[in-house]
Amino acid sequence: MSSRILSPKTQSTEAMQHVPNVSVIVFNGFSPFHISVPSIVFGRDTLNEAFFNLQFIAGEEGSIMSDIGMEIHARAKLDTLEKADIIIVPYWRTVDERPNDQLIEALRLAHERGTLIVGLCLGGYVLAFAGLLDGKRAATHWELEQDFTQRFPETLLDTNALYVEDGGVITSAGTAAGIDCCLFVFRKYYSSAIANRIARRMVVPPYRDGGQAQFIEQPIPITTSDLRINELMERIRNDIGHKYTLDELAESVMMTRRTFTRKFHKATGMAFGEWLASERLNLAQELLESTDLTIEQIVTKTGFSSVFIFRDKFKGRYAVTPNRWRKTFHEQK
Template identity: 85%
Template sequence: MSYRISSHQTLSAETMPRVPNVSVVVFNKFSPFHLSIPSIVFGNDSLHESFFNLQFVAGEEGPILSDIGMEIHTKTTLESLAKADIIIVPYWRTIDERPNAQLIEALRLANKRGALMVGLCLGGYVLAYSGLLAGKRAATHWELEEDFTRRFPETSLDTNALYVEDNGVITSAGTAAGIDCCLYIFRKYYSSKIANRIARRMVVPPYRDGGQAQFIEQPIPITTSDSRINELMEKIRSDIGRKYTLDELANSVMMTRRTFTRKFHKATGMAFGEWLASERLNFAQDLLESTELNIDQIVAKTGFSSVFLFRDKFKQRYAVTPNRWRKTFHGRNCCGIRNLTT
């Protein structure tokens, strides 16, 4: 059974669940951008809290330099992968090169004991060379689909996916898809609210369409540069189930309807109706994950005018039904990690 913690609750050291260990494997000629993605998502700089134990592991002997002269110093070797809950290969220097035998063996052993294996962008090639994608679905950069299929015909490549999870192995498409993938992994261990906080701190675009759209967070503006709009947004969030009209809202901030519509869009980048629907869907998403409320009760709490409209909007946004979302994410508890909401 999973549980959630509200903002005024605390956990003692005795009751706090174990923090998962994340190992990021690094090699010579690394890509600073690809390496920064898991560093930001799983490190403690973004939220100033430790949700994961993050470490960098040398995937080979010798100096580890980027192509622009940056250098990584780590004394952590492949033996440490035996204690990792999540192993991320964030890149690979060339598609023609087979990884060293020691790394392949370490990855195979980790996969066998149940560690979550992740290949971001070309890191998927390392997992494929290690035999971890045989008989599985996978994703990769669209420019390399033909090459990947030719090299690894036993892998079923999903050419429409930003990322794919199949039996404990996750692969992502190129570059920015690694962000989506890492946020997805974050929510596998914790809640969508915390993952969304990471996304907002990273200034992730509000919408990410793709083959895995039902798993991709939809960050929306929390605050804007307009103080009156900010106050109004907070007021609406505190009573999201109410019906609102543009005339009422415009009067509440002493604007004409036309001025309010223009200023709201300028401040948030969204029309008011679009913003309100997004807020309601995010709230519904959290209720599906964290409560036992039925669909009628969720519709009442979130302010949708009917169950039919709610289901239609939810499916448009996440590409799955509310019931399917609940079955996927309600009470999720992977590797002994419990869902925490702050």
């Protein structure tokens, strides 16, 4: 399905000819937030104009109750998916549960017809269970990377992406990334100018810089089972700006350079240079968020050899620049 960039006049004329049908599949145990995102983006209330025909489809038999007691009465059934131009699976209740066979078959048939299939957050698991992500790139929440990869090794997972489109299937990362993904789908059918109006009404950015990397927790060892390595790590943290050499460090713990390198990796699971860079980047994060120090001052405090190297390392880790990180996460006084 190709993207279309239409002027408002052309768009209105074409919309009257065919308004795309969006079917949102709902299940028992749904999250109200995940349901509300496609409702706001594709519903008519946001801009008081019907750019899409939106309906909810019951993905299974029985009551459709949310995790906090809200109930949806989805009158449409899975057989109505034949009329859908876009099918959205906005969530899934658990990664351990395979969806029902009727739903899986309906999604497969829709994909064969050329229907655009979208899985938001855990909804991507439903698409993966249906085999729609085999051999394709996909996104999911960064915390689920290991689980998703183990369950669906045929899928090429991009854990930094906020959303990914591949072969008529779109998947997104967790929670708020569903907004980014739905706005992206909107832009596929109408102009960016109209999609940007939706974003402004929602008070969200039309595009977000960077990907999930800026939100991923980067755990590094605090202590290990090696007492000498623990003491050394603590000394380094207290003087992180010092220019360390492997020979100096090995001598300080009375080891050869080769022995120190081997023992440090065994204790931490990381090479010393990798561990040190992580410590410095973590400190830089904190300073960007909680102080008004200049980038040059942060470089000095964290021990990076130059502003250029610091920016390169920071963007390589978090997919955004230090300045962008500060604008996003800096504490407001």
